[in-house]
Amino acid sequence: MERNSEKRDNISGKLRTYLHDVTRDPSNAVINTDELGEFSDFARELQQFCAGVIEMRKLAETLADGNIDAPVSSGDNELTRPLESLQHQLQHITQQTKLVSGGDYTRRLRSKGEFSDAFNIIVNKLAINEQRLKDEIRRMEEKNLSIEHYGLLITTLIQFIPQQILVLAKENCNVLLMNELALTEIHMDFEYAEKIHRLMSEHTIDDDGSEIDIRFPGEEAERHFLVRAFELEWSGIPAVIYSISDVSEVRGQIRELEVYAYHDSLTHLYNRTYGMKTLEEWLRDRKHFSLLFADLDGLKHINDTFGHNEGDMYIKNAGRHLRSFPRDAIVCRLGGDEFMVLIPNRTEAEVLEKFSVIYNALHNDEYLADKDYTYSMSVGVVEVAADNELPSKAILSTADEKMYENKKARKKERLN
Numbered sequence: 001m002e003r004n005s006e007k008r009d010n011i012s013g014k015l016r017t018y019l020h021d022v023t024r025d026p027s028n029a030v031i032n033t034d035e036l037g038e039f040s041d042f043a044r045e046l047q048q049f050c051a052g053v054i055e056m057r058k059l060a061e062t063l064a065d066g067n068i069d070a071p072v073s074s075g076d077n078e079l080t081r082p083l084e085s086l087q088h089q090l091q092h093i094t095q096q097t098k099l100v101s102g103g104d105y106t107r108r109l110r111s112k113g114e115f116s117d118a119f120n121i122i123v124n125k126l127a128i129n130e131q132r133l134k135d136e137i138r139r140m141e142e143k144n145l146s147i148e149h150y151g152l153l154i155t156t157l158i159q160f161i162p163q164q165i166l167v168l169a170k171e172n173c174n175v176l177l178m179n180e181l182a183l184t185e186i187h188m189d190f191e192y193a194e195k196i197h198r199l200m201s202e203h204t205i206d207d208d209g210s211e212i213d214i215r216f217p218g219e220e221a222e223r224h225f226l227v228r229a230f231e232l233e234w235s236g237i238p239a240v241i242y243s244i245s246d247v248s249e250v251r252g253q254i255r256e257l258e259v260y261a262y263h264d265s266l267t268h269l270y271n272r273t274y275g276m277k278t279l280e281e282w283l284r285d286r287k288h289f290s291l292l293f294a295d296l297d298g299l300k301h302i303n304d305t306f307g308h309n310e311g312d313m314y315i316k317n318a319g320r321h322l323r324s325f326p327r328d329a330i331v332c333r334l335g336g337d338e339f340m341v342l343i344p345n346r347t348e349a350e351v352l353e354k355f356s357v358i359y360n361a362l363h364n365d366e367y368l369a370d371k372d373y374t375y376s377m378s379v380g381v382v383e384v385a386a387d388n389e390l391p392s393k394a395i396l397s398t399a400d401e402k403m404y405e406n407k408k409a410r411k412k413e414r415l416n
Contacts, residue, residue, distance in 0.1 A: 011036050015046070022050045026057070065335070066272070068094060093119075105130055164244035166193055169237050173197050176234050182244070196227070196242060205229045205240070223248045264333040266312060267319035275332030275340050279392050282342065288386045289344045290351045293399035294322070296337035297376035297407065306373065313367065318377060321362040325354060340396075348383040355379055378407035 014031060021029035029050065036042075068091050096107045096119075105127035109116035164185060167177035173194050178186070185192045199214045216223040228243040262274035270278075282289055296318055303311035315337065322331045322339055330342040343351055362375045380402025382395050390398075 011039050015039075018046075019050070022053060026054045029054070100126070103130075161243075162245075164242070164246070166196065166242040166244065167234055167239055168193055168197055168242070169234075169239055170231070171238065176237065176239055177241075196225075196244065197240075200227060200229055200240075200242065205231060221248075224251045264319075267316050267333050269319050269322075269339075270330060270332035272332065272334045275330065275334065275342070276392070278330050278332075278342060279340075279395075282344075283384070283388065283392060283395075286386045286388070287344060288384065289342055290346045290348055290381055290383045291395055291399055292341040292343065292351055292355065292379055292381050293396065293403050294318075294339040294341070294377050294379045295403055295407065296339075297378055297410065298373070299337040302373055306371075310371075314375060317365055317367055317375065318362060321358050321365070324358050324361070348381045351381050351383075352379075355381075376410065378403050378410055380404070380406060 014036065018029060018031040093109060096109055099107045100123055105123050107123060108120050161179060162181075164182040165177070165179040166175065166182045168174065169176055175186075175193055178193075182193075189195070195216065196214075199216065200212065203212050203214075211226045211228055214225050214227055216225050224247050226245040226247050230241045232239055232241060262270055262277075264271040279291070296314060299311055299314055302314055315333070319331070319333060319339065322341060325331060325341055325343055326346075328344055332340050334340050341351075346354075359377060362377060365375055368374060380399040382399045382402070384390075384395060388395075
């Protein structure tokens, strides 16, 4: 009985070790089912289940990294079905969004939920507005009678147009007609019409009335206008009509959206999306630069022992120190405890020399004065020549390998 008990304990230990490796170190999770005797069948079933768990975890990590086009799992893994469904929905949303951004307002999201409802409402409004614009343009094109015959009608109608309307004499810039919106601008700046005319004179006015983007100097901030111009005769006077849309607020909102889209909310550094976009652009432009891949040491320990607020301060302080690279460097947080820095026209040796200064500053950060832990960072640096032929994935992989070598060396130093 003692031998049987020892045997069961041995088998139980192997199973526990295997489950531990599956959850924490999947690549090394191995168990020999032939050594488990009467539990071999159970172990094989457990192996199959754990393989499904590992596959599910891998797919979840891939989707979390933003790679929605990753290959799906093997067809017989029921555990990954919800993630595969999420993947298909993300792919559908991305595809539909691209088509809508290209002007196809017939697209809709099939899935249910608030996001899909909001998306479809926005697209519906865009379609309605586009149709309204098309209808308005068509009505204007169908109108082929002299402006002189409809002067009074036009003067009335332009008051309801959401754009500023200015009709100016080409020779002396006298105002021949304007609506209330334009009049309001002139009341605030008597030279407003002349400034618009002067700015527009720097551009060629096409017959099709294409929109021209101009920057208008304001007292407090620069303003952005989209202007359409049409040359015509107004009561026998050579004139030009300007239709002016003030898009300053929209441009400001776009800039804010770009900040949200390309910046990390915790560190305010660039995020993974912007970093990878810049990396691909630099490779395409054949720039000479160095890539530094950094990983914070001991972040999990600080989170688990001292709380996530302390962990967040670790991440923010590390990002602050990484900003010490030259101003032309692109510093971004890839996610979690990982950072990437792209430094143009610097060699690997120059980057490592600068990083040693940054590392010492991080290690001796004043925030640590009353703390029972330290800051440390492991890095891998890859210098990319102008004639480089390696893709971004290979470069990042090399930097990652160097980083882990640095981490191992640093750990070995601490143990010694």
